[in-house]
Amino acid sequence: MRVLNLLMYGAVCALLLLSTGGAAHAHRAAPIDEGLALHLVNRLGYGPAPGEVARVRGIGVRAHVDSQLAPPPMPPRLQAQLRELAEARSPAGEQALLRAIASPRQLEEVLVAFWLDYLLLTDDGARAALRPLVLGRYATLRAAIDAVPRQGPLAGGGEAAAREALVRHFVSAPSAALQRAVARVWKANGGDQRAVLRMLLTSREFLAPRQWNSKxxxxxxxxxxxxxxxxxxxxxxxxxxxxxxxxxxxxxxxxxxxxxxxxxxxxxMAPVRPHQHASSAPPLRATAVGKGAQGTVAQPGPVLMAAxxxxxxxxxxxxxxxxxxxxxxxxxxxxxxxxxx
Structure with a gap:
């Protein structure tokens, strides 16, 4: 009898072990279609870097969307580059360009660009005000933009118009049913953009093959x-x-x-700054200095060396x-x- 009980106990343990292993396996995300992975990377960001489509295929739709809705910190090297651009007073837009290329927070950059375009804002002050708010509540975002000094009224219309424009930005020719579904989530969550985007970016309509490469x-x-x-x-x-x-x-x-x-x-190559890589050679040609300074020749100055x-x-x-x-x-x-x- 003792032997029989031991055998039965062993069989039960084996069944439990198998069922546990099977359940764990069932929760693993199955690899998704390569076209769908490319669609996600393209539409939630600015396209894949080498190896990125394979990574997204492995983790699946929801994991990738969630990773962009709770994005990682900016890499220290990128932060340093952005500081250098700011300190050098580089032309407007270069920081945004670098972020779009190198930031792992791709959806954040897409959203900043969307709101700037939708609200017809171009200055760096508006860009800086928007960035930390694009994944928060719409009312907070709008209040922050309203507080940015500007000339003329703010474009874009009311909250409903903004919500519908956001849907159209991610989905080509969205259905009325999708717009209504997004409106319900928007209202239920007080305009929380994470909740809205999670629903939108995992919807069947957004993920459908007809959306791939539609823009x-x-x-x-x-x-x-x-x-x-x-x-x-x-x-x-x-x-x-x-x-x-x-x-x-x-x-x-x-x-x-x-x-x-x-x-x-x-x-x-790191961009050349005025204080870097200068030689003592005179300029190739003389330059008039100041208004009405005909005949006045500029003093020899530093010449930037081309690498x-x-x-x-x-x-x-x-x-x-x-x-x-x-x-x-x-x-x-x-x-x-x-x-x-």
């Missing part, structure tokens, strides 16, 4: 997504800002792709990252579907 990239998004796809660690965003300002025609886009893949943009442009491979090696192979990068960036997200 076309503007110049900013194309440049940022191309640089992210290259895997190059960016130290100097000034060359990229210049390309964006000049506009991205088809001819310029082809030229940009060649220069990026060929490592000709000097992105991994050679490293290849993409050399830049990535110096930064410790793995760049995309140039041929494959060209092929990817030339594809028609890369122009969409």
């Amino acid at each position: 076309r990239k503007d110049g900013f998004r194309f440049v940022v997504s191309a640089v992210r796809a290259s895997g190059v660690a960016v130290e100097n965003v000034a060359p990229l800002a210049q390309w964006i300002r000049e506009g991205m025609t088809e001819e310029k886009r082809a030229d940009f792709i060649e220069r990026l893949a060929g490592g000709q943009l000097a992105l991994a 050679p442009t490293p290849s993409a491979a050399a830049m990535a090696a110096a930064a410790g990252s793995q760049p995309a192979e140039p041929g494959r990068l060209r092929e990817l960036l030339r594809r028609e579907d890369f122009l969409r997200y």
Whole structure:
């Protein structure tokens, strides 16, 4: 009898062990479709860096959405770069460009850009006021923006219009049913953007294949997504800002792709500051100084020395990252579907 009891006890333990293991296995996220993973990375951010689609495939939809709704701290190196840009009084938008390329808080950057565009705000003060609030309550965000000094009335309309615009930003031609569902979540949670976005970004309509690549990239998004796809660690965003300002025609886009893949943009070189790398050689030509100073020649001043442009491979090696192979990068960036997200 004792032997029988021991056998029965062992069988029960084995069954419990198997059932526990089976339950644990059932809770693991099954890998998602590659197209869906790419859609998530494209729409919640500015496109994948090398290896990012595989990572999102492994963790699944909800885990990726939640990771962007509770984003990690900014990397110390990126924080230092942003401080350097601020201290150097770099042109407006360069900090936003660097954040879009290098920040792990991709959804945050997408939301900042959305609200700036929706409210027709362009100054850095509005950008700084928005960033810590885009995942909070809408009323708090709107009050902070109302307090930013500006000329003229604020664009955008009322709360309902803002909510509907947010849905359209993430979902092409959203259905009336989705708009109503978002409105219910918005009202139930007092305009809490995390709750609203969690519902929206995990909805069947947002995840449906017809949404994949249904939007076309503007110049900013194309440049940022191309640089992210290259895997190059960016130290100097000034060359990229210049390309964006000049506009991205088809001819310029082809030229940009060649220069990026060929490592000709000097992105991994720290930008030269006025106090750096100066020689005592005189300028190449005299310059008139001041109004009505004809015939007056400027005193010889420092000349900034041009440094050679490293290849993409050399830049990535110096930064410790793995760049995309140039041929494959060209092929990817030339594809028609890369122009969409």
